[in-house]
Amino acid sequence: MARYSFRLPDIGEGIAEAEIVAWHVKVGERVEEDAQLADMMTDKATVEMESPVSGVVVELAGEVGDLIAIGSTLAVIETDAEGDDTVDAPPADTPVDEEIAAETPGAEEVSDAEAAPPPQPVRPEPVEGPSLSAAVEKKDGASTSSARTEHGKAVLASPAVRARAKHLGIDLSQVQSDGDRIRHADLDAFLRYSAGQGYYAPGASRARTDEPIKVIGMRRKIAENMAAAKRAIPHFTYVEEMDVTALEEMRADLNANRGGRPKLTMLPFLIVAICRTIPQFPMINARYDDEAGVVTRHGAVHLGMATQTDAGLMVPVIRDAQDKNVWQLASEIARLAEAARSGKAKVEELTGGTLTITSLGPLGGIATTPVINRPEVAIIGPNKIVERPVFDGDDIRRAKLMNLSISCDHRVVDGWDAASYVQALKKLIETPVLLFAD
Template sequence: MAQVLEFKLPDLGEGLTEAEIVRWLVAVGDVVAIDQPVVEVETAKAMVEVPCPYGGVVTARYGEEGTELPVGAPLLTVAVGASEPATAAGPGADSGSGPGTEAAAAAGSGSGETSGNVLVGYGTGAPAARRRRVRPATVVGAAPAAAGPAAPVAPVVLVDPPSPAPTPAPERSGPVPVISPLVRRLARQNGLDLRELAGSGRDGLILRCDVEQAIERIEQAGQPAEQTAAPTAPASSSAAGAVTERVPLRGVRGAVADKLSRSRREIPEATCWVDADATELMAARTAANAAGGPKISLIALLARICTAALARFPELNSTVDMEAREIVRLRDVHLGFAAQTDRGLVVPVVRDAQNRSAESLSAEFARLTEAGRSGTLTPADLTGGTFTLNNYGVFGVDGSTPIINHPEAAMLGIGRIVAKPWVHQGELAVRQVVQLSLTFDHRVCDGGTAGGFLRYVADCVEQPAVLLRTL
């Protein structure tokens, strides 16, 4: 006889306590294999597919798309040992009784030591195990709770309808590819059907800009989305403060807000900066790429310079433990780099950057950047950094005073490289100049150490041969 096991939302990474269901990948009655992805969720770090550690028949799902669940909450139940779909969708399904309800009740009563939080990986299963068939489902209510104190609430069981009424087939079936739950909510609040939109993202992914443009087109056509009239403000109120939109601080944006606020509260930061002549560095990169082999990116060269500087000034590769009142200096350099994506600002991490060559750094930066753009970064890719590079020059600005990526101790900022008049070898010349800035935690070091680090970085930028001394 099949044993019904409950699979709960596992711990998805460091510091993550909740996740939002973006898309179910299986339906009630589906047969799943061990480690097959069953649901796609969005955490504060990334969009991930969650694999189930059990193999069998799905008997129940908990939560609809858009629902936010805490870690440890039930996701679904699986009848282990069953090879055929559950028979819950029988003649008695409409009354809320029958085998399906009994299976759910068994799952809700606990499944012994086999249920609970399960740590899982993020590998991909076999192609046959990655079905994304989602069938229509109806909600069967549980029997009313008997009178008495603290009666447990029976789980909601989703089952296939026994005989669905014939309805016209929609133009598009299955889940709609959307960049984030925020976009789904924006469309729902404005009465938009996402199935009628053509996404401009990769593989037809619907972005926020697609929804906003659709809303604007509707308003211009004289068919505004559903709105409610605002009540008349008191005479003392100002109409200038009218609210036009409320954007929830959730997902990536919420995580960024929490982390930056904590950093500003806890870290006494200071910033120093210097202009550097990057002409020789640019020439060295051009010569290296002309020699053949994998191309080396500029950010990879700056990262290599940065790891060499951290070896000379290890105070900046550290964190502060205020409870123990200790500065914790870290051996390895896990180098984060700020990247702007459609889902917001993320900071992927290059592990053990101090042991990588410029070619290896270039390849890893490229891999993580592409994963950020496609929304496939895992929590492991986004945690554990010890020092961050912030290349704000890509936005066409010269300088910045960024907020440190808590709990790190410093961040190196890189402005745009632009032609400027510069005194070179005693003569005025046009050179490629970059502004470098270092924002650092003043608890871990004083200005002399921070200035020494930044000056060494600038010297390597101006004279790449300086870097050879530490290679």
């Protein structure tokens, strides 16, 4: 037998460490060559680590969420080869071997604490119907199981009280009353007193147990990036309303005659407008290196596209967006969104953006104040389209309106620049034929 020490390789990007986001093996399990060992995250890209050898896993470097330095041991695998390949086996009496012996299938000795499964919390089952009420007693010790008063008279209730009791699933014969008639107050008292005994009215909310969730992987990266952006960048947000009635009509016409091309959403048109106005406002399409004190105004528009995935928010980048027409943009948007959601986006598709657009689609809300994707200096957020009446001279017409938000880094972009840029966008959006004019 020999032990092989698998060290975390240089994954690229000049990184010094990577985070464990998932283990695919456990100590004591056998792993085959080229099988998945772990998923490691660097910046916003997840890289799969595969085993270079076959054998039994005897040691893992850490838990999910731990950071591992490049070149350090990620896993130790006991192979069938003779000799000792890369690392010395630790003495049998070390804590590592004790843990391995306890977790390895076939180990001879297992402590009682390890053999017994952890106790599970026991929740009382709700008691239903008369059995619950028969067990409930008032403070003076009188049983609530009788449907008659202490004088032997039947307890009465109004039709409204009976209807409410039926809706709540309460047997009126189990409800105590100080008079000869059950009132709403008596139902309220019954509900308050019996709630602690496991009774829940239909539709009532129940408290859920607290659930601690470790902030790891993509969620930790998002938290770090957003905190750094808000801490370092003095944000300001400008919002403008745009009439997209004509643009929506043009979009509908193009979709009706698209043939085999992808269906167009609002996003490709907005991207075309963004790219056409950038040359007049180069300070919007820029990155700010605040440590070096240098602002780089980029000639090409590498547009980041905020995309919601199961793992969290990712920002794949549309390269050279200024060179693409609406159909090409629609195809690229769909391709990058699918790659991000399936976890197959490449590192180069998630880095190098110069400006970001973020859209919540139908959930867009009236206005948003998006957070800048540092080190970029601006982020644009279209909001949902709503129909409202508007004045057109002396006439009133139905219009489709959309608010557009832009957040900017006030160290680089002045309020006048942001407002002027959005007004230029508005002109193109409200007169969509200009999007295709030379």
